[in-house]
Amino acid sequence: MANEAVGALNFWEQWLYVLAVTAALTLLTWRGLDVNGAACVALAVFGVLPFVAFVLIGLPRVDPHNWFLGPRIAAEPAADPADPTDGAAGYVDGGMGDVQWRSLLNVLFWNMNYYDSASAFSGDCEAPATTFPKAMAIAVAAVTLTYVLPLAVATGADPRADYCDGCFVPIASRLAGPWLGAWITLAAVTSCAGQFVAEMASDSFQVSHEARDAQGAGLRVRAWLRTQLETHSQ
Numbered sequence: 001m002a003n004e005a006v007g008a009l010n011f012w013e014q015w016l017y018v019l020a021v022t023a024a025l026t027l028l029t030w031r032g033l034d035v036n037g038a039a040c041v042a043l044a045v046f047g048v049l050p051f052v053a054f055v056l057i058g059l060p061r062v063d064p065h066n067w068f069l070g071p072r073i074a075a076e077p078a079a080d081p082a083d084p085t086d087g088a089a090g091y092v093d094g095g096m097g098d099v100q101w102r103s104l105l106n107v108l109f110w111n112m113n114y115y116d117s118a119s120a121f122s123g124d125c126e127a128p129a130t131t132f133p134k135a136m137a138i139a140v141a142a143v144t145l146t147y148v149l150p151l152a153v154a155t156g157a158d159p160r161a162d163y164c165d166g167c168f169v170p171i172a173s174r175l176a177g178p179w180l181g182a183w184i185t186l187a188a189v190t191s192c193a194g195q196f197v198a199e200m201a202s203d204s205f206q207v208s209h210e211a212r213d214a215q216g217a218g219l220r221v222r223a224w225l226r227t228q229l230e231t232h233s234q
Contacts, residue, residue, distance in 0.1 A: 062156030
């Protein structure tokens with residue numbers, strides 16, 4: 001629906017929309033780390049809340065047996081389609097050997113990445129030697145739970161859903177109603193905004209430190225050259 005709405009805009013309207021959103025989110029980074037951090041926390045809380053509701057509502061409908069079902073795979077085509085006893089049509093339940101483990105590990109690696117970006121802010125923490133490791137441990141635990149718990153409830157309550165991008169919206173709508181699906185959709189929008197703001201803050205700190213180091217290196221090179229020139233001139 002969002003793609004259809006954007007597609008209804010002409011070329012210049014799309015660019016103006018993108019520039020306006022980018023400028024508004026960039027303003028949070030420009031205002032400083034305090035404003036940026038508070039905005040990221042607020043967006044994170046808003047993004048997690050619908051999944052908390054999803055877990056609480058869907059948990060009573062979970063059947064643990066569903067967690068051990070293999071993926072659905074295409075059945076072998078029947079030699080005689082007119083004979084209902086000759087083969088099977090559509091899909092059949094596969095085993096754990098049919099799981100695409102390589103793709104699964106690749107997705108997990110991608111989704112659980114970028115913790116190193118937080119190192120850009122470590123120097124701005126109070127007592128970073130103690131607070132930063134604790135914050136990273138809490139972040140890893142929180143991110144892991146926000147992935148594991150909703151997926152456990154979804155696969156346990158609705159194992160044969162169409163698991164693809166945006167799959168939580170129809171699953172939540174079936175388990176709780178359209179209101180939860182709409183809430184998750186809105187949370188996805190704010191999540192994208194939060195990722196944009198956090199990434200921009202991290203990148204701006206990295207560029208700032210690199211520029212500072214480069215400036216320091218340039219000053220040292222100039223001082224060395226001046227010393228050499230003065231030495232040779234004497």
